Amino acid sequence: MTPHHLHATAAALSLGAARGALAARVRAERRQRGEALTAAGPISSPRYGTRRVVGGHADPVSATLVLDRTPARETTWAEVLRRSESRLAWIAQEMRAPDPHRPALPRIIAGIPNLRPANARLIHLHLTGELDWLGGLPLGWTPVRHPLGSVPCPHCEERQLVVQADGPEHAWTVVCATRRLCTGTGCGCGMPGAVEGVAHIWWRADVIGAVAGAAPTHTE
Numbered sequence: 001m002t003p004h005h006l007h008a009t010a011a012a013l014s015l016g017a018a019r020g021a022l023a024a025r026v027r028a029e030r031r032q033r034g035e036a037l038t039a040a041g042p043i044s045s046p047r048y049g050t051r052r053v054v055g056g057h058a059d060p061v062s063a064t065l066v067l068d069r070t071p072a073r074e075t076t077w078a079e080v081l082r083r084s085e086s087r088l089a090w091i092a093q094e095m096r097a098p099d100p101h102r103p104a105l106p107r108i109i110a111g112i113p114n115l116r117p118a119n120a121r122l123i124h125l126h127l128t129g130e131l132d133w134l135g136g137l138p139l140g141w142t143p144v145r146h147p148l149g150s151v152p153c154p155h156c157e158e159r160q161l162v163v164q165a166d167g168p169e170h171a172w173t174v175v176c177a178t179r180r181l182c183t184g185t186g187c188g189c190g191m192p193g194a195v196e197g198v199a200h201i202w203w204r205a206d207v208i209g210a211v212a213g214a215a216p217t218h219t220e
């Protein structure tokens with residue numbers, strides 16, 4: 001998988017964690033509201049995003065959601081969840097992810113490795129937009145990040161790596177906090193399919209395995 005695929009995967013896994021927090025909010029909301037909800041009046045809807053074409057007409061992933069980060073004050077968490085489900089279903093559809101009867105996010109995660117690099121880049125943008133939108137809500141959630149200070153960056157050799165630790169451990173990725181971008185072929189960063197201008201990203205297991213000179217370990 002190229003860096004675009006890894007970035008998309010990391011965003012999707014963070015989205016999974018964010019949506020776990022969102023589901024907990026929905027459950028708490030249901031408990032708190034109980035009977036009161038049935039007696040409540042109509043609530044205002046959040047302002048939804050619009051779609052903007054960013055690619056060619058033949059591109060199956062040609063539009064991106066322009067998200068309004070401002071939630072309406074009277075939106076319920078259940079409404080936020082419903083909107084998020086709807087957007088993810090749209091992304092899965094744009095990806096032509098198989099198995100349409102499954103929930104959207106697992107379909108997206110499973111479908112990312114099959115994307116062409118250009119589409120993986122766009123799907124990453126879509127997922128980041130959704131993450132930004134959820135991140136702007138008072139969910140009480142942030143992505144799980146661990147410093148990996150014991151290991152030099154495969155690119156710049158500074159010890160400022162950060163593990164992106166949402167989702168299962170085997171799918172964790174590593175980025176460099178210096179934010180130096182890849183220069184493409186000849187960069188020497190060791191990213192498969194290195195792409196000029198993309199933020200460096202590696203599988204955590206690969207970074208740790210390269211340092212250990214052996215199979216990936218659980219030591220950080």
Ligand SMILES: [Zn+2]
Pocket residue numbers: 153154155156157158176177178179180
């Ligand atoms: Zn670096």
Ligand SMILES: [Zn+2]
Pocket residue numbers: 155181182183184187188189190191194195200
């Ligand atoms: Zn590079």
